[in-house]
Amino acid sequence: MAEESDRLITAGTPIFRRTTLALFAAGFSTFAVLYGVQPLMPVFADEFHVSPAESSLSLSLPCAMLALALLVVSPLSEVWGRKPIMVASLFASAILTLIAVIVPSWHGFLALRALTGLAASGLPAVAMAYLSEEMDSRAIGLSMGLLIGGNAMGGMVGRLIAGIITDHASWRVGLGTIGVLALFAAILFWRGLPPSRRFLANRMRWRQVPGTFGQHFRDPGLPWLFAEAFLLMGGFVSVYNYVGFRLLDPPYNLSQSAIGAIFVVYLAGTFSSAVTGEIASRLGRRRVLWLAILLGLVGILMTLSERLPLIIAGIVVVTVSFFGAHSVASSWIGRRALRDRAQASSVYLCLYYLGSSVLGTAGGWFFEHAGWSGVVAFFGGLYALALAIALRLSRLPPLVAGTSPGLDR
DSSP: OOOGGGOOBOTTSHHHHHHHHHHHHHHHHHHHHHHTTGGGHHHHHHHHTOOHHHHTHHHHHHHHHHHHHHHHHHHHHHHHOHHHHHHHHHHHHHHHHHHHTTOOSHHHHHHHHHHHHHHHTTSHHHHHHHHHHHBOHHHHHHHHHHHHHHHHHHHHHHHHHHHHHHHHSOHHHHHHHHHHHHHHHHHHHHHHSOOOSSOOOOOOOGGGHHHHHHHHHTSSSHHHHHHHHHHHHHHHHHHHHHHHHHHHSTTTOOOHHHHHHHGGGHHHHHHHHHHHHHHHHHHOHHHHHHHHHHHHHHHHHHTTSSSHHHHHHHHHHHHHHHHHHHHHHHHHHHHHOOSOHHHHHHHHHHHHHHIIIIIHHHHHHHHHHHHHHHHHHHHHHHHHHHHHHHHHHHTSOOOBOTTOOOBOO
């Protein structure tokens, strides 16, 4: 019988609940800090006299810094351990958010936002690697879905708080409130997450790091999953970056609170990520991924309507699609990467956040030149390409890990 310290965490046990609660809080904190600024972009444009595309830098810059830092932080976690890196990340990003709200200038604010993205890099890929190491194969889909559900909840609550408080006080008070919540989430994570039981520290030889990353690009499936992260996140963020500009203008004339309230649809993402992860664990990821992406194309077409209820319904469908597809793709990374899982996760998330940064800002060009129809066309092109990749992945031969019967279905 395996020693207790070597046992994988199985679903339904007390340690499973403790682990998933801590990681849910961590995902909540990271996404609230990063994406709480999203409904405030029209406010930034007015207060600092910048364009919609420039206002999106409040999100794009931290996402870009996070993406690049992931490639360094993940190898460090192989040496220093998973939990210490994640704890430091959560506390630093919360504190930097609190400092950013007192900086008076636009460029100073952007500099603090960039540092926040750098600090936040210690959570995403390391958390995925932690789950891949500690969770039983039958529990990993659900646990990854709950982690992403925490992301969705943090994104929703952060945006909602920022929008409502901005209407009644100021954006600085709203973003400061998010910083305080992130600090509490960091404390909960620090006290609640069990230490790694199956992690084996490696001696880091930095000259070997490019090779450990390069091995993942020789896999027939992983590079396509990395591409999915870039395309899916880029399209999704473009919708949320610019829908506020559309709905603040006639004929809708919504308030900042109402714009923030739209992000309640992130609850659908919280639900869909966990449910889709569980379905994919049962039926196979290759059978579920392309269907989730196709759903996003249906949703974006719904937003072309001039009727507000149908626009909101379309955003809900896009949200369900994105979080479902991301849950499937991210859990697939852990099943295909048999070595150096933190590096594989970091490459996936590097492309994920670069999609948010590069494509999220590029969507502003389409909005400025073609309005909402331009954003829909931009999203449609990205998701059509993602759909083609998912169909290719559906024909990928399953990977057999040595003599293990576990396949990356």
